[in-house]
Amino acid sequence: MRREGLLDAAEELLSDQGSSALTLAAVAERAGCSKGGLLYHFSSKEALIKGMVERLIEEFDELVAAQGHDTYTKNYLAATLAAVRSGRIRRWAVVTGAAGNPYLLAPLREAMARWHREGLDREPDPAAAQIVRLACEGLWDVVSHDPGLYDDSRYAELERRLLDLLSE
Amino acid sequence: MRREGLLDAAEELLSDQGSSALTLAAVAERAGCSKGGLLYHFSSKEALIKGMVERLIEEFDELVAAQGHDTYTKNYLAATLAAVRSGRIRRWAVVTGAAGNPYLLAPLREAMARWHREGLDREPDPAAAQIVRLACEGLWDVVSHDPGLYDDSRYAELERRLLDLLSE
DNA sequence: ACCACTAAACCGTCCAGCCGGTACAGTAAA
DNA sequence: TTTACTGTACCGGCTGGACGGTTTAGTGGT
Structure with missing residues (x-):
């Protein structure tokens, strides 16, 4: 599931680099996905965090x-x-x-x-x-x-x- | 001491509105001070947080x-x-x-x-x-x-x- | 004359969200 | 079995706005 991978990427980013590193572009890149793809699964940054x-x-x-x-x-x-x-x-x-x-x-x-x-x-x-x-x-x-x-x-x-x- | 008041304002902002509300302008306003005044005491946002x-x-x-x-x-x-x-x-x-x-x-x-x-x-x-x-x-x-x-x-x-x- | 600021304009960077695409899988009529 | 359509999953460039930080010119107390 791509969705889980995106949540994993976001978590890793947070624990490795802190909360200011949590940008949509960085999460997408870490998950091996595009920004558009990320926003397909989570319609906003808020939704992503809520998911986590x-x-x-x-x-x-x-x-x-x-x-x-x-x-x-x-x-x-x-x-x-x-x-x-x-x-x-x-x-x-x-x-x-x-x-x-x-x-x-x-x-x-x-x-x-x-x-x-x-x-x-x-x-x-x-x-x-x-x-x-x-x-x-x-x-x-x-x-x-x-x-x-x-x-x-x-x-x-x-x-x-x-x-x-x-x-x- | 104005310095303490600025730290207080930053803390209040954090606990009331979360970390994304911690902007230089908001801290200055809450402390009843100008942005310039804030930067007089803390030369950057990092320095302010370090102070806290x-x-x-x-x-x-x-x-x-x-x-x-x-x-x-x-x-x-x-x-x-x-x-x-x-x-x-x-x-x-x-x-x-x-x-x-x-x-x-x-x-x-x-x-x-x-x-x-x-x-x-x-x-x-x-x-x-x-x-x-x-x-x-x-x-x-x-x-x-x-x-x-x-x-x-x-x-x-x-x-x-x-x-x-x-x-x- | 200096300290402790104020007020406001300004700049460069960064980022969230948007939008116009693409690829592909299924489906169903002709 | 071709064609046409639909929905899903994803791409990536763009932009408007916010924010951090700088600068400048000025003020009032001591």
Whole structure:
């Protein structure tokens, strides 16, 4: 699908060169496509960014749902670790792309509200669950800016300690 | 100092209207100043953004140092909560402003690396300290996007639980 | 005389969006 | 089985406007 390739190109551009490098021409060139072709799939730059944001949220929600634990927080933790460990951390890049226009951030705000509220009352210890979710959020941030901080063994220990927090 | 007022105006513009609203003309107007006056203090747009980033980091480091606890992590937690509770959350806005140019983000990356490594080996439980710092990072993020999630009593409980993590 | 600006004109660059094409696949009547 | 038509997917040049930055001429406090 050409559409996916264009979204990939836009994300790569954002994480490699920052949000000011996100121009229609640059995205098209990176995707091996023309500007006209890009505008065929996304009728404006806004539509392109909206597409990135929507894909980001959808994919993460699916990843959470694909985990097999018994609480939302545990699934959220497992999904975060899987995403962050994979090294392909696009959340931050996409957010910087969308930050030009508050309207484009709305779906992300809504998702964030959901991620930090959902199923809290079904948790045995809601306060612990919130801490774990906050730590997940922080992990996205920290790993985006300082990829060298965590390696496999540190991730493993982090996971163990966060799971301890949830089940005690 | 006019300089501070210009930085304030730039931050307000970023958090109110997003990074694409950050133009020299708009910053000058918001600060009640002319474009020439702005360029008198900051010789380019880059210099203005650099100024915002530097002030952000300096002020937060000072806030951490001003807390009176016995470990860096406790000071970091107290500073984060103080900043976040105050409602004037500028970190997110400044970062989106700087995200246009990776070069401008370098000081922030360096600060982030520092904040999540400093004094870890002097902590009684380094893994717990990392979790607390990650949760602080997450708190910045979550509160920026969903200000209604935490109120005074939730902050208080969060603080208590995070301090528990550190001292046991 | 100098500092800290103001006001406004001006320039070059850059970029989003538009528009007139092209290539091709299917389809369906003649 | 040729012709004519339709829709989809894409190309790439163009332009109008916005923006960053410069310059110049001037103002008021100290």
